[in-house]
Amino acid sequence: MVEDKWLDSIPNPCYVMEEKLLRRNLSLIRSIMDRTEVEFILAFKAFALWKTFPVFREYIGHTTASSLYEARLAFEEFGSRAHVYSPAYQEGEFDEILKCASHVTFNSFSQYNRFIETVSNYNKVSDEKISCGIRINPEHSEIETELYNPCAPGSRFGVLQSQMPDVLPEGIDGLHCHCHCENDSYALEATLKVIDEKFGKWLTKVNWLNLGGGHLVTRADYDVEHLISILKAFKQKYPNLRIILEPGSAFAWQTGPLVAKVVDIVENYGIQTAILNVSFTCHMPDCLEMPYQPAVRCAETLDADACKQPDAVARHIYRLGGNSCLSGDYMGSWQFDHELQIGEKIIFEDMIHYTTVKTNMFNGIHHPSIAFLRENGDILVLRNYKYEDYRDRMC
Numbered sequence: 001m002v003e004d005k006w007l008d009s010i011p012n013p014c015y016v017m018e019e020k021l022l023r024r025n026l027s028l029i030r031s032i033m034d035r036t037e038v039e040f041i042l043a044f045k046a047f048a049l050w051k052t053f054p055v056f057r058e059y060i061g062h063t064t065a066s067s068l069y070e071a072r073l074a075f076e077e078f079g080s081r082a083h084v085y086s087p088a089y090q091e092g093e094f095d096e097i098l099k100c101a102s103h104v105t106f107n108s109f110s111q112y113n114r115f116i117e118t119v120s121n122y123n124k125v126s127d128e129k130i131s132c133g134i135r136i137n138p139e140h141s142e143i144e145t146e147l148y149n150p151c152a153p154g155s156r157f158g159v160l161q162s163q164m165p166d167v168l169p170e171g172i173d174g175l176h177c178h179c180h181c182e183n184d185s186y187a188l189e190a191t192l193k194v195i196d197e198k199f200g201k202w203l204t205k206v207n208w209l210n211l212g213g214g215h216l217v218t219r220a221d222y223d224v225e226h227l228i229s230i231l232k233a234f235k236q237k238y239p240n241l242r243i244i245l246e247p248g249s250a251f252a253w254q255t256g257p258l259v260a261k262v263v264d265i266v267e268n269y270g271i272q273t274a275i276l277n278v279s280f281t282c283h284m285p286d287c288l289e290m291p292y293q294p295a296v297r298c299a300e301t302l303d304a305d306a307c308k309q310p311d312a313v314a315r316h317i318y319r320l321g322g323n324s325c326l327s328g329d330y331m332g333s334w335q336f337d338h339e340l341q342i343g344e345k346i347i348f349e350d351m352i353h354y355t356t357v358k359t360n361m362f363n364g365i366h367h368p369s370i371a372f373l374r375e376n377g378d379i380l381v382l383r384n385y386k387y388e389d390y391r392d393r394m395c
């Protein structure tokens with residue numbers, strides 16, 4: 001955990017990723033890979049702070065990309081070709097994607113028909129052959145939040161069992177399936193059962209199966225031994241398959257906070273809001289989108305309405321408010337053990353995965369810096385943002 005002694009030496013606001021916590025996650029993932037011969041690759045959509053990639057490279061060899069830019073990041077900064085899946089490739093980008101890819105998964109047979117010839121022409125002249133797959137949709141979901149459910153009726157993702165041809169078309173070497181989000185191994189077990197029942201006949205004909213992301217193997221209560229046993233059993237049933245898992249969150253899960261500070265404290269009808277130098281909508285967008293209330297260090301998370309109680313002010317119960325003009329840019333409630341002071345640090349825990357890739361510069365608000373706390377205690381400030389970063393996004 002970033003200790004107080006370090007907090008004064010970094011810019012504020014700042015995301016701080018901690019090498020020690022990252023290595024703890026990576027070691028666990030590596031040990032699962034070694035015991036199962038299943039490959040774990042990093043999903044950039046959840047984490048892409050490329051200056052930390054040398055640490056990842058000590059444990060894993062590959063990454064997954066969902067766009068041309070992520071594929072380029074894989075090739076140029078991670079140093080290996082990406083497993084690429086995009087809901088819809090476009091002509092103008094596809095050739096460049098191929099130069100950065102080892103695997104390309106199509107979302108539909110119409111995309112396959114459109115691009116397979118380009119891939120086979122590429123493979124005829126390139127030493128690095130690209131393996132193609134098709135995304136399947138098992139219509140089985142372990143995700144309750146609709147926003148994150150790729151298998152809901154009407155979903156745009158993947159081919160249904162009823163839409164599969166009897167024989168897979170030429171050049172399809174693998175199947176890809178993503179239907180998890182922060183799930184446990186028992187959800188994967190249920191999903192594998194459905195995949196087996198619905199797609200078993202095609203699984204015997206391909207060389208790889210990518211089981212997508214959403215496997216939160218680094219969460220403290222995750223049953224790793226159960227995961228290992230179900231992966232081994234599936235591999236035993238389909239020895240022809242190379243199995244790949246592409247989580248994102250699991251790699252960066254609980255690897256560091258967003259450090260902010262109180263800029264003002266206002267009161268309205270007895271509700272106290274501490275306005276911060278960060279914003280939920282700009283710098284922690286998942287809190288509003290999911291929604292979920294993040295943990296704040298040294299504060300107790302209470303029911304959102306707790307700040308409306310008559311004795312809330314006396315009990316140091318606050319809403320925390322962002323510094324954007326969006327009326328809903330606040331969350332609450334948190335109880336502190338003292339009256340908050342202007343200038344005081346507020347530390348939001350676990351703000352690395354997804355958060356650092358989803359930030360924006362709405363309202364021109366200063367973007368938090370990004371720092372890496374090395375195991376030896378050195379702090380590397382990887383990036384400070386300036387006015388020019390905002391200006392250059394705006395044209």
Ligand SMILES: Cc1ncc(COP(=O)(O)O)c(C=O)c1O
Pocket residue numbers: 043045046085178180181182212213214215246247248249250
């Ligand atoms: C196709 C695909 N792969 C991998 C992931 C990564 O999932 P997570 O970060 O939850 O592990 C996602 C997340 O949406 C995804 O859509």
